[in-house]
Amino acid sequence: MPKLTEYTRYADAQAHANSQALWDLFDGNREFFNIAHESITRHADGSGRTAVRIAHADGHDEILSFDAIAAGSARFAHWLVKNGVQPGDRIAFMLEPSLPFYLSLFGAMMMGAISVPLFTLFGLDGLRLRVDDCKPKLLITNAEKAEIASQVDGVRVIVADDALLAQMADLPDRFEARTRADDMAVFQYTSGTTRELPAAVKHTHKSLVTLMFAALYGTGIRPGDEYFCPSSPAWGHGLWHGTLAPLGLGVTTGTFAGRFDAVRLMKALQDYRITNMSAAATHYRMMKNTGRASEFGFFFKKLSFTGEPIDPATLEFIDQTFHVPACSMYGTTEIGVVLVNYPGAEDFVVKPGSLGKPVPGLKLQVQKADGGQTAPGEVGELMLWKRDHWETTKDLAKVDDEGYLYHCGRADDVIISAGWTMSAVEIEATLLKHADVREAAVIGVADPVRGQVAKAFIVSDRAASDDYIDELKTFTRERLSQHEFPRHITFVSELPKTPAGKVHRKVLRDREAAQAKIN
Template identity: 30%
Template structure:
């Protein structure tokens, strides 16, 4: 039996600047914005498509939104859905909802009507804020759910002149303009805020017990579930992140906000952390490589949290050498494994440090990260954050296993959720004696660095052998022709399952299946080598860049190869 968790062996690997334990403020998450706006009122809080908003103004508009919700009858504990891309409205509505003790329900703007209906019905949300372009979708879902109030905003609401005039004209030209009806229960965001006071409004909450957020899991492995996160969960994770970034200077950093704020990674490591550190958020509503490169050169962000697919897209841009990216100092990669080749090339181009971290929605989300300015280990998710316990256990018995052996990663932290919304049985399956069962297979070394081998559900069993997709994908990424790769197991009458690789090639480079097969056979045991290859121009992904393996398996099923 390993004594890793009892001895907290990872603490000896901590940078000397990072405390082993932290005294967390027991406050509402909204208090972070109030404190920062009080201390740094004239600092830029948000940069959005040419528009700058200072912290004083951000807080005032947040108060106005909170008053608006109150005027609609929204009260403490009610659920308010936010269905917006990265924008000032996304930040204002988030903190405004929290100001009155209501619960935020983050909603993906790309959801289909069916997905939106499930989330609205499941959460019981009665109020939603969304874009004018998305109004028709929300209007169709309204009679099928508990929705009573629809607040409609537009990208132009925060565009500077003359963009605010040209934007609607471009929509009309492209036949995308949506006329919002003047009907009961539909409110125009800009008009709503105008008539509200900028005075303080804050409903008292119990940070440890009251729900700040219902964050729905991505649904990459099935029907999405609402994760119950308290104010204390979310404040704690932001504070942990702040201590991990010990070289950052309060009030001086500039965060590149390309991760969607409605995703738990972007919400915590871009929005909440930025607010807590009085940083400026450079918000990007949609990730486009050239736009992001130009934005980095012009606005000089210092911190860039992202997903591997974002870094892959940037380093493969043919003109990346023409951009000055030297302002970047630190990057945390999450949501999917970071290939070593990508890490090395990105650092060479930018001079920034990029480290891999790990988390899950059920933990607010970050539990592990490599030290940014200290010893990191390639392929590792790093060390547990302060006040976070982690161990690797036998999935069958729950007993901790020897260092170096593969088992399920389980964690215990003040950031761990209260449970799943209205799903007590599923809650009991993953929360046991205070430990969260992550469903990820991992190992830990003698210095306390953890390594994710793969998701328990993604493991492929071929001919009796356990195959972890990440092992195969890492090798494929090393091939000079491969830009992206994902591996899945598909049924095989002889082996039970067999390995299939989906490949996206780098632009202008070709490779044959035979060449890939030969390459894999020199780097992998024979049973791990893919038996099938399929070349794609792109892979199905969530907005944060996580490949939807389930979507690939469903495609296989439709082809008649599964089922």
């Protein structure tokens, strides 16, 4: 019987996608399964086939083969055992995509330890919170971050440098992985950077199997694709959808290392002849904002995005520049991907602005406050049927007559002003239609008369002025409604973002709350 990777149509996904068909894509089974074996070792056939292409911000490319990562990961697994690491111990690593990153990621899982990727931008407080929470046996980082890491008590810091690779050089280049499918493989922290510790999401080795629904139908990965995901592999999108999913299917993947630069990304997409990319909405917007996309050649057949909706101007840029529809992929670190647009499926119509439809086998519903189902076009809370009950996604949505779902903002992004309900996402999308607005973020702030009002933070090359502020207010009011516009506007040089590139509205809300206390 054909494997799921041989089907591309939406109708085939509904007919053939099931749990057993996902397991049939791998060597392991429901009892014994190892992510490192499935993603790396089984594809290392001595041919030198490329596993990962890394576009470094400084302009150089790093090409890693399945053979090199497999051998290095095995040596690292042996090195961990030699240094007293036991199955179930946590191995944390704070590294940019590089050979040491992939050896840490796969070597730890190969010998049964738990990989804990951490963002390289964490300062001392953010790092200490996560180390205190997961209590890793080792923390592997680079020389630059070692000074910060050494200030964290209770963990041995290892610098990933040539000396470490030299220690591993004489160790065997094979390691027999014998983890059980239910053994823990990855502890992953969400992208919060405040003092409030995001909970670690804990993944077993068999998580790679269920991930394939998102890989096949959210990003459309198939053997033969030249794939790229610029999101950090310390974030869910970059790790699972940008690294483990493509490698698990034997597909060459690409990533970005260092401070993000949209022009550098476009050059890599051209040079690597990328046919399938999954990125954050912000990555597409930043490519548009460079004004230089016409300088490069593109080879896309499939595109997907996640993190937040794409504004209409950026969707138009994608259509005109890449000539491929941008397919939304919706989910969270906690619940996984649940809504997709089936990239590459010729019998699935991609509706601009839509989250798409559920992955095969999932049931979602938009509900009113009383738990009843909303009518088409009515905004409610998006709920997922899981373990015999409805579980909230904490997002607002609406559904159309054909069953397509649309994102209407986070539940905490709703602004209630003088009894009127406004969507921060909707106001942002309207502001981004203004020719002089490069980026926009909207939050609700306290108001003594209205309870809350909308406040916009604008990134623009145009000089700030009272006239410009009035122009933006009028521009928004005329396109939405007389009450739905930002009553306060502040111009900023940049917006706070998560490491995934998503606008971090919580940081803006926290800043405003702190300022309000001072005043």
